[in-house]
Amino acid sequence: xxxxxxxxQEGKKLTIKIKGRFDFGKHQEFRDAYxxxxxxxxxxxxxxxxxxxLDSSALGMLLLLRDHVGGDDSDIRLVHASDDVRxxxxxxxxxKLFDIS
Amino acid sequence: MPAxxxxxxxxxxxxxxxxxxxxxxxxxxxxxxxxxxxxxxxxQLFMQQRPxxxxxxxxxxxxxxxxxxxxxxxxxxxALVPIIFLTSLNEEQGLVRCLEAGGDxxxxxxxxxxxxxxxxxxxxxxxxxxxxxxxxxxxxxxxHHHLLNEQRVAKAVFDKVAHSGCLNAPNIRYLQSPYALFxxxxxxxxxxxxxxxxxxxxxxxxxxxxxxxxAMPLAEVFYxxxxxxxxxxxxxxxxxxxxxxILPVDMFCCALLLNLSxxxxxxxxxxxxxxxxxxxxAAGEVLGVLASRHLPLGILPPExxxxxxCVLPLAEGERLLLLSDxxxxxxDAQERLFGEQRLHQVLAANREPAQLFDELMQALAxxxxxxxxxxxxxxxxxxGPDGAAAQAVVYSDSGRSSPLDWSLDFELRGDSLRRFxxxxxxxxxxxxxHGLRPSSGLLHSVLSELYANALEHGVLGxxxxxxxxxQGFSEYYRQRAERLAAEVGGVVRIxxxxxxxxxxxxxxxxxxxxxxxxxxASVLARSxxxxxxxxxxxxxxxxxxxxAEWLDGGRLARVAVxx
Numbered sequence: 001x002x003x004x005x006x007x008x009q010e011g012k013k014l015t016i017k018i019k020g021r022f023d024f025g026k027h028q029e030f031r032d033a034y035x036x037x038x039x040x041x042x043x044x045x046x047x048x049x050x051x052x053x054l055d056s057s058a059l060g061m062l063l064l065l066r067d068h069v070g071g072d073d074s075d076i077r078l079v080h081a082s083d084d085v086r087x088x089x090x091x092x093x094x095x096k097l098f099d100i101s
Numbered sequence: 102m103p104a105x106x107x108x109x110x111x112x113x114x115x116x117x118x119x120x121x122x123x124x125x126x127x128x129x130x131x132x133x134x135x136x137x138x139x140x141x142x143x144x145q146l147f148m149q150q151r152p153x154x155x156x157x158x159x160x161x162x163x164x165x166x167x168x169x170x171x172x173x174x175x176x177x178x179x180a181l182v183p184i185i186f187l188t189s190l191n192e193e194q195g196l197v198r199c200l201e202a203g204g205d206x207x208x209x210x211x212x213x214x215x216x217x218x219x220x221x222x223x224x225x226x227x228x229x230x231x232x233x234x235x236x237x238x239x240x241x242x243x244x245h246h247h248l249l250n251e252q253r254v255a256k257a258v259f260d261k262v263a264h265s266g267c268l269n270a271p272n273i274r275y276l277q278s279p280y281a282l283f284x285x286x287x288x289x290x291x292x293x294x295x296x297x298x299x300x301x302x303x304x305x306x307x308x309x310x311x312x313x314x315x316a317m318p319l320a321e322v323f324y325x326x327x328x329x330x331x332x333x334x335x336x337x338x339x340x341x342x343x344x345x346x347i348l349p350v351d352m353f354c355c356a357l358l359l360n361l362s363x364x365x366x367x368x369x370x371x372x373x374x375x376x377x378x379x380x381x382x383a384a385g386e387v388l389g390v391l392a393s394r395h396l397p398l399g400i401l402p403p404e405x406x407x408x409x410x411c412v413l414p415l416a417e418g419e420r421l422l423l424l425s426d427x428x429x430x431x432x433d434a435q436e437r438l439f440g441e442q443r444l445h446q447v448l449a450a451n452r453e454p455a456q457l458f459d460e461l462m463q464a465l466a467x468x469x470x471x472x473x474x475x476x477x478x479x480x481x482x483x484x485g486p487d488g489a490a491a492q493a494v495v496y497s498d499s500g501r502s503s504p505l506d507w508s509l510d511f512e513l514r515g516d517s518l519r520r521f522x523x524x525x526x527x528x529x530x531x532x533x534x535h536g537l538r539p540s541s542g543l544l545h546s547v548l549s550e551l552y553a554n555a556l557e558h559g560v561l562g563x564x565x566x567x568x569x570x571x572q573g574f575s576e577y578y579r580q581r582a583e584r585l586a587a588e589v590g591g592v593v594r595i596x597x598x599x600x601x602x603x604x605x606x607x608x609x610x611x612x613x614x615x616x617x618x619x620x621x622a623s624v625l626a627r628s629x630x631x632x633x634x635x636x637x638x639x640x641x642x643x644x645x646x647x648x649a650e651w652l653d654g655g656r657l658a659r660v661a662v663x664x
């Protein structure tokens with residue numbers, strides 16, 4: 001699977017792993033990864049270790065996720081981004097909305 | 102559809118007994134039958150009655166089944182008319198010939214009614230499948246034409262809106278792929294009343310119509326507010342608020358906005374999410390980058406939106422190169438990106454600015470091999486102080502109701518000084534006076550200068566001598582933002598007095614601030630060159646107005662404009 005979701009034992013922390021190109025093609029899978037889950041999520045980690053590329057529709061998907069889990073009160077971390085992916089996030093200044101590491 | 106739906110079946114068989122037998126079998130299965138005695142008759146009947154399935158004897162007089170099959174297939178065109186060969190041929194070669202002539206199946210004598218019925222049903226399934234595929238293909242083609250036509254109309258409407266600005270100004274060169282709009286790219290330019298030029302390069306998320314719809318409201322805000330004399334900050338706030346309100350959560354607009362002030366020799370920049378723009382010398386050498394410092398438009402709610410711009414000196418002849426992400430993100434067959442490195446090489450190799458776009462497009466073509474549909478390039482050159490004449494706005498009323506004898510005083514304090522720019526309102530108000538309409542650019546410049554001086558040097562106490570060089574320049578604007586962010590004490594008073602004269606009238610403008618004033622005599626005594634960036638305001642006001650004086654130790658500016 002290109003988008004994989006894993007829950008912590010308490011079920012309140014969701015980790016979404018993206019593999020390959022993170023673009024509009026993953027739209028449905030990405031939404032399914034968090035929308036079908038329990039209503040209360042404390043935090044979400046998006047693991048971009050195996051994401052090779054990220055385009056502006058992926059940025060839009062991240063905004064949807066952020067909106068879904070509480071907007072300004074959300075706790076979302078984007079982790080293991082490669083240099084290329086990190087660059088796209090930096091140009092858009094998404095570090096002002098997400099915790100990127 | 103029921104499996105036993107009645108079909109029109111053509112049977113061609115030279116043997117009368119076989120022909121009758123077959124016709125009977127097929128009729129009993131509920132189908133309608135027509136019969137031919139040879140291939141030529143079969144082709145003739147096919148043309149007249151358009152049967153849906155054909156049973157052909159391979160060996161017949163006049164025209165054999167192979168030739169009849171070829172002709173029937175040719176007549177049927179794209180539609181599938183299944184042909185079942187009736188044959189006593191047993192050797193492989195004969196059966197292969199049947200299929201090669203266009204036959205879809207064959208049936209050996211003696212005929213089994215059960216197998217024949219099954220074969221007709223199977224062929225009917227294939228026939229209907231083909232018909233469905235053709236219908237869907239045609240539907241897709243129709244939709245595609247429809248869509249292209251809609252895009253063409255939408256683009257024509259949009260071009261009218263977008264090109265109402267000044268993209269054709271002599272200092273702008275731009276290149277956009279024809280349907281860049283439907284990839285979300287947007288390029289707008291317009292003159293402000295004071296002769297400044299505003300320019301926007303934007304890129305909406307997504308493709309197609311969804312990406313293009315946001316462009317209309319954005320263009321409207323851009324042109325409307327620029328024409329009314331609003332600055333970048335107010336325009337940005339309005340654009341962000343509007344997009345935030347109308348766009349779905351996952352849509353936003355990366356944008357780079359410029360305000361080129363030819364009078365001051367500066368450019369004000371705001372970039373959210375766009376690739377680096379470049380500041381180039383007249384010869385094309387890279388002097389600096391315009392980096393994205395903000396989130397794109399339409400993401401943050403108005404109260405969290407960051408409208409801080411940066412102001413850079415830009416000498417006459419220097420240029421700014423802006424590009425959409427279609428350039429650096431162009432990929433080759435191996436998904437490698439064109440990247441900044443290759444872009445820098447093209448910039449470094451460029452000798453003739455007019456050739457830059459061609460060289461860039463050639464480099465992209467060499468790299469990726471195919472043209473992308475989302476490339477926008479814009480090269481805008483700084484002009485001297487008199488380079489751009491603002492377009493006079495045309496009004497439709499007669500101006501007979503012009504008020505010619507009135508005055509107005511008002512005072513701005515605290516928070517209002519931090520957030521509000523009174524200049525566009527005052528210019529709008531003064532437009533009610535017919536005789537002043539041709540001078541709206543002049544009024545905008547004079548009021549902007551006087552208000553900026555009163556706010557920045559008077560109320561905020563900023564030291565204008567900071568603006569000697571590029572570094573001091575950014576320091577000046579850093580301090581300005583810092584002091585505006587803190588509590589602002591002090592006031593700015595603006596007074597307008599209009600009086601009619603025998604053949605026209607006179608407007609007196611007074612702007613007073615609560616600051617410490619300045620040494621009027623020594624600042625005015627400096628030559629414009631010695632004043633550099635710091636004294637341009639006073640110099641400009643003196644040049645534009647009929648009279649200008651600074652009283653009360655520089656705290657009060659009094660300017661007269663006559664018509």
